[in-house]
Amino acid sequence: MxxxxxxxxxxxxxxxxYALIALGYTMVYGVLRFINxxxxxxxxxxxxxxxxxxxxxxxxxxxGGLVVLLxxxxxxxxxxxxxxxxAYRPLRGAATLNVLITAIGVSLLLxxxxxxxxxxxxxxxxxxxxxxxYSFGSLVISSNQILVIVVAALLMVALQLIVYRTKIGTAxxxxxxxxxxxxxxxxxxxxxxSFTFGLxxxxxxxGGILYALNYPSIDPLMGVMPxxxxxxxxxxxxxxxxxxxALGGLLLGTVETxxxxxxxxxxxxxxxxxxxxxxxxxxxAGLLGKFTVEKV
Amino acid sequence: xxxxxxxxxxxxxxxxxxxxxxxxxxxAAETIKVGEFACLTGKDATFGQSQHKGIVLALEELNAAGxxxxxxxxxxxxxxxxxxxxxxxxxxxLISRDKVVAILGEVTSGRTLEVAPLxxxxxxxxxxxGATNPAVTQKGDYVFRVCFIDDFQGxxxxxxxxxxxxxxKVATLTSVSSAYSVGxxxxxxxxxxxxxxxxxxEQKFSEGDKDFKAQLTAIKAANVDAIFVPGYYQEAAxxxxxxxxxxxxxxxxGGDGWESEQLLKIGGEALNGTYYSTHFTPENKEPAVATFVxxxxxxxxxxxxxxYAALGYDALYILVDAIKRSGVTEGPKLRDAIASTKNFSxxxxxxxxxxxxxxxxPATIIAVKGSKLQxxxxxxx
Numbered sequence: 001m002x003x004x005x006x007x008x009x010x011x012x013x014x015x016x017x018y019a020l021i022a023l024g025y026t027m028v029y030g031v032l033r034f035i036n037x038x039x040x041x042x043x044x045x046x047x048x049x050x051x052x053x054x055x056x057x058x059x060x061x062x063x064g065g066l067v068v069l070l071x072x073x074x075x076x077x078x079x080x081x082x083x084x085x086x087a088y089r090p091l092r093g094a095a096t097l098n099v100l101i102t103a104i105g106v107s108l109l110l111x112x113x114x115x116x117x118x119x120x121x122x123x124x125x126x127x128x129x130x131x132x133x134y135s136f137g138s139l140v141i142s143s144n145q146i147l148v149i150v151v152a153a154l155l156m157v158a159l160q161l162i163v164y165r166t167k168i169g170t171a172x173x174x175x176x177x178x179x180x181x182x183x184x185x186x187x188x189x190x191x192x193x194s195f196t197f198g199l200x201x202x203x204x205x206x207g208g209i210l211y212a213l214n215y216p217s218i219d220p221l222m223g224v225m226p227x228x229x230x231x232x233x234x235x236x237x238x239x240x241x242x243x244x245x246a247l248g249g250l251l252l253g254t255v256e257t258x259x260x261x262x263x264x265x266x267x268x269x270x271x272x273x274x275x276x277x278x279x280x281x282x283x284x285a286g287l288l289g290k291f292t293v294e295k296v
Numbered sequence: 297x298x299x300x301x302x303x304x305x306x307x308x309x310x311x312x313x314x315x316x317x318x319x320x321x322x323x324a325a326e327t328i329k330v331g332e333f334a335c336l337t338g339k340d341a342t343f344g345q346s347q348h349k350g351i352v353l354a355l356e357e358l359n360a361a362g363x364x365x366x367x368x369x370x371x372x373x374x375x376x377x378x379x380x381x382x383x384x385x386x387x388x389x390l391i392s393r394d395k396v397v398a399i400l401g402e403v404t405s406g407r408t409l410e411v412a413p414l415x416x417x418x419x420x421x422x423x424x425x426g427a428t429n430p431a432v433t434q435k436g437d438y439v440f441r442v443c444f445i446d447d448f449q450g451x452x453x454x455x456x457x458x459x460x461x462x463x464x465k466v467a468t469l470t471s472v473s474s475a476y477s478v479g480x481x482x483x484x485x486x487x488x489x490x491x492x493x494x495x496x497x498e499q500k501f502s503e504g505d506k507d508f509k510a511q512l513t514a515i516k517a518a519n520v521d522a523i524f525v526p527g528y529y530q531e532a533a534x535x536x537x538x539x540x541x542x543x544x545x546x547x548x549x550g551g552d553g554w555e556s557e558q559l560l561k562i563g564g565e566a567l568n569g570t571y572y573s574t575h576f577t578p579e580n581k582e583p584a585v586a587t588f589v590x591x592x593x594x595x596x597x598x599x600x601x602x603x604y605a606a607l608g609y610d611a612l613y614i615l616v617d618a619i620k621r622s623g624v625t626e627g628p629k630l631r632d633a634i635a636s637t638k639n640f641s642x643x644x645x646x647x648x649x650x651x652x653x654x655x656x657x658p659a660t661i662i663a664v665k666g667s668k669l670q671x672x673x674x675x676x677x
Contacts, residue, residue: 003517006542010509120337120377122530124561133541142541215506216537217530217562219339225504260510265500266472 002138007261008254013145013214015253016152020207021230022237022245023159024200030176030240031196032088034096037103040227041110042080042201046072046208047125047218048118054126065129069151072209073202080201081194089190114220125216128209148210155206156246159199163242168195176240229256232276238289247287327370328363328625330355330615331390333401333411338378339504339530342556343403343604347425348373350608350643351400353595354616364616365623372396376407387411391418397625398423400611403604404528405429405446405476412439419627421634423615425607426575428552429479433653440634440653442610442644443575444677446476449551450483452573452659452675453524458491460672461547461571463521467497469511469535471527474503480526480551496520501531508535512542522547529556532572533563540566547571555603560667567664571672575603576644577660579671588643603644610642 021043028036049072057064087106091099131143163169171192174182183189211226212218233252237244252272259268279287332351335344355371363369372394374386383402390396391414399415402408403426415422416436424432424441428449433439457463466488471477485495497518499511512535515523525535525548532554539548547569554572563570578589578600588609592601601609614637619625622633640647647655661672 003513006513006516007510010507010513014507014509115337121341122339122558122562124558133543135543140541140543144541215534217506217534257507257510260501260507261499261514263498265511266502269502 003261005139007257009139009141009145011254011257012250013148013253014257015233015250016148017207017211017214017249018226018230018233018253019246019249020152020155020203020210021226022234022249023156023242024204025231025234026237026239026242026245027172027196027200029234030242031172031193032099034099035103035231036088036197036200037100037227038083038087038106038110039200039204040223040230041107041114042076042083042223043204043208043211043227044114044218044220044223045079045110046076046205047212047222048114048208048220049075049205050128050209050212051123051125051218054128057128059127060130062130068128069206069209072205074205076205076208077198077202080197080204083201084194084197089193111220111224118220120220122217122219125212125218127213127216129213131213144213148214151206151210155203156242159203159242162199168192172196229272232273236276236279236286238286241286241288241290244286244288251287327368328365328619329370329372329394329396330612331387331394331396331399332371332373333376333383333386333390333399333407334373335378335402335404335407336373336375338376340378340404340528342529342558343426344375344378346556346602346604347401347403347608349596349599350425350592350601350605350610351612353592353605354609354612356595357591358612358616364619365625369612369616376402380406380410383407383410384414387414391415391420396420397619397630398615400608400615401425402427403607404474405432405479406474408432409435409475412436415439419631421615421631423611423634425611426552426604427476429475430654431475431479437635437653438631440649442607442614442642442647442655443552444657444659445654446479446551447483448656448677449573449659450480450485451487452661453480453549453551454484454487454491454493455675456571456573456661457488457522457524457549458493461522461549463493463547465494465496465518465520466522466524467499467515467518467520468495468524468526469499469501469508469515471505471531472500472502474527476551476553477526481524484524484526501527505531506534507538509538509542512539512544516542516544520546522549524548525550526553528553529559530562532570533559533561533567536563536566536570545569552603555662557602560664560669565667568666570664571661573659573661573675575657575660576601576606577662577671578602580645580660582645584641585643585645601643606643610640610644610647613642614640614647 024039050068053068053071133142171187175192233248234245237248259271334347359368376382398421400423405427408424408427412435416438422439426443428446430445468481470481497515525532532550549571552574555574618633622629637649656677658674658676660674663670663672
């Protein structure tokens with residue numbers, strides 16, 4: 001039983017990171033109807049911003065960690081907006097395939113410029129937050145795990161508030177529903193889309209820091225696998241749906257952890273993807289996605 | 297038809313250029329080209345960098361002493377970015393375009409196994425620095441290595457677990473996508489079980505994984521005395537960190553894949569109470585080793601050499617020694633000369649190649665205590 005609870009805890013803290021990244025995929029998809037493959041590399045840049053800033057602030061102090069976290073989020077938000085402005089905006093209105101291929105191009109550009117600027121060797125991420133372990137009976141939880149779950153939960157609540165309680169959130173939903181109609185009623189689509197990219201990328205930046213705190217060895221290709229998993233999580237939950245991405249991330253992290261702890265650990269990715277296929281067979285729009293019939 | 301003057305002049309110029317180019321190649325052919333492939337970048341970069349620094353040091357010494365057979369040695373180093381698939385590509389380039397006389401590398405078994413069949417087919421000697429999986433030299437009689445093999449390393453660690461750690465129940469955590477890791481775990485298990493121990497849990501992960509908490513939680517529930525982690529340094533360090541954060545405070549131990557200055561940087565205090573076997577320790581007081589350490593520090597900004605630096609250094613010296621003894625740079629004669637290497641005293645100790653072209657050498661066990669590496673003991677073959 002205690003092993004089960006421990007695995008559940010491990011799964012939730014891994015899933016929380018997937019969920020944070022998945023939110024970025026799903027938000028951009030919701031508004032623009034395309035997968036921003038560069039998102040996982042923004043996640044990597046977030047970790048590297050933390051790496052360089054972490055050397056400047058004192059280690060093991062909460063405010064130092066928060067400064068690093070906020071700076072990484074801000075830096076990634078800027079990067080996301082710049083990517084959108086330079087790479088995707090000129091293609092607005094073009095076929096989805098063109099934008100998709102551009103996204104893959106931007107992703108490769110970030111990965112390999114990362115190798116040039118940061119170097120290809122793995123770096124050790126500094127311990128920016130104070131860390132310790134707490135045990136409840138045989139259950140052990142590290143402060144980093146708590147941090148991941150708390151920060152992820154706070155950011156998801158904040159995101160929900162922004163999308164449903166603010167003016168810009170309403171505008172985002174309007175653009176998502178019908179960009180042309182939104183424009184007709186006076187929504188500035190460019191600003192809204194730019195904001196969406198900034199918000200999603202900030203979450204990726206936070207994900208990068210949290211990931212690096214738990215697995216403190218970072219390199220320019222570190223985003224590839226978590227990015228792929230988060231993408232799967234977003235599809236699993238219903239792409240374009242914000243609570244769906246969170247649910248998908250937590251589900252994927254938990255399933256992966258349980259498979260990993262069993263004797264079938266070799267097949268963990270195979271099982272994770274098999275679950276995706278099965279769910280999509282029965283619910284083509286994902287767990288929380290709404291299936292809409294396209295009208296001709 | 298007579299071609300116009302400027303064109304003729306151009307033709308003359310071209311032929312002069314071609315001639316001088318020919319002369320250049322003729323001059324270049326006088327150097328002995330040795331190829332090296334290494335993981336100079338990517339996740340195993342510290343291994344590759346060490347090997348490369350060792351080889352470069354040997355190269356500079358040899359050339360300063362006039363080279364071999366009156367010719368200078370030229371090193372052509374290629375990077376495989378620690379990726380599978382890249383080694384074969386760079387090895388093909390070394391063989392067909394650069395026409396090297398021999399290839400040195402690599403530190404990992406998986407990537408050496410990619411190159412071994414190519415070297416064998418081209419009949420170009422391949423001397424592996426740190427590839428310890430037995431299958432490597434079974435690829436053919438042109439494949440050699442200057443390190444011990446995993447049979448031996450697995451046996452040493454199994455005996456160490458039984459005698460020194462007094463462990464009866466052990467869990468293993470193996471990387472299923474690494475030939476090295478799977479092989480080492482297998483040989484460890486054979487000796488450990490034969491010696492009266494039991495393997496209670498066999499957990500697995502794949503290359504590139506960073507989360508081992510699930511496997512470690514399962515291991516914790518199995519109540520073992522120690523955990524054998526035959527992986528590479530990045531994995532080992534993360535395993536140690538996550539094990540300690542789950543409250544697992546039993547010894548962890550592994551093989552030469554742990555050998556890297558990055559191990560302590562990533563793992564930090566979590567590595568306290570861990571052990572690994574390796575090829576070399578700078579604390580060895582043998583004269584050949586001590587001289588190497590001094591020379592290495594002088595050449596590379598006071599950096600202390602690790603096992604792969606010593607093995608790379610020895611690989612080039614053994615090749616050059618064979619060229620000197622055979623008087624040729626190619627063909628069966630060179631192969632036979634390398635194969636008959638006997639009692640060669642180098643940076644990583646005395647090397648004798650056996651009939652299977654493997655080096656039999658003592659293993660060194662290192663203990664991590666208080667975030668420092670300490671020499672624990674040496675186990676002779």
